[in-house]
Amino acid sequence: MLRESGLRVTRPRLAVLEAVHAHPHADTESIIGAVREGVPEVSHQAVYDSLHALTAAGILRRIQPAGSVARYETRVGDNHHHLVCRACGAIVDVDCAKGAAPCIHPVDAHGFAVDTAEVIYWGTCPECAAA
Ligand SMILES: [Zn+2]
Ligand SMILES: [Zn+2]
Numbered sequence: 001m002l003r004e005s006g007l008r009v010t011r012p013r014l015a016v017l018e019a020v021h022a023h024p025h026a027d028t029e030s031i032i033g034a035v036r037e038g039v040p041e042v043s044h045q046a047v048y049d050s051l052h053a054l055t056a057a058g059i060l061r062r063i064q065p066a067g068s069v070a071r072y073e074t075r076v077g078d079n080h081h082h083l084v085c086r087a088c089g090a091i092v093d094v095d096c097a098k099g100a101a102p103c104i105h106p107v108d109a110h111g112f113a114v115d116t117a118e119v120i121y122w123g124t125c126p127e128c129a130a131a
Helices: 011-022 028-038 044-056 126-130
Strands: 061-063 071-073 081-085 091-094 120-123
Touching (some): 011 028, 028 044
Parallel strands (some): 081 120
Antiparallel strands (some): 081 091
16 A cells, blocks of 8 residues: 555554554554554654655545544545544544535535535434433
């Protein structure tokens, strides 16, 4: 994936990719923790740089629900949406409302060529609703 995107293959990049794949919607601190389990000497800066390069190359997708830090996932290119729990912050993938991106169209696009609809459904997860 890295080579196809024209990125040099480095240990931090591979480790970050593996960590995000294993922990979808992880934040940067969690990713640093997961990366250090395999590559203890990796610096914060190397993880930040890897996240930036992988996101810029479209290998990772970055989401940032309101009130949350940035989160990363390897599920890219399908314009899926997210459910977010207001109480505990849990994030769950949901498929497009229908069809491909943008699966939801504005009532009036004001002449914009719309390519993506980024939808966050807010609510309470089953665990928090039960608590
Ligand atoms: Zn919850
Ligand atoms: Zn997702």
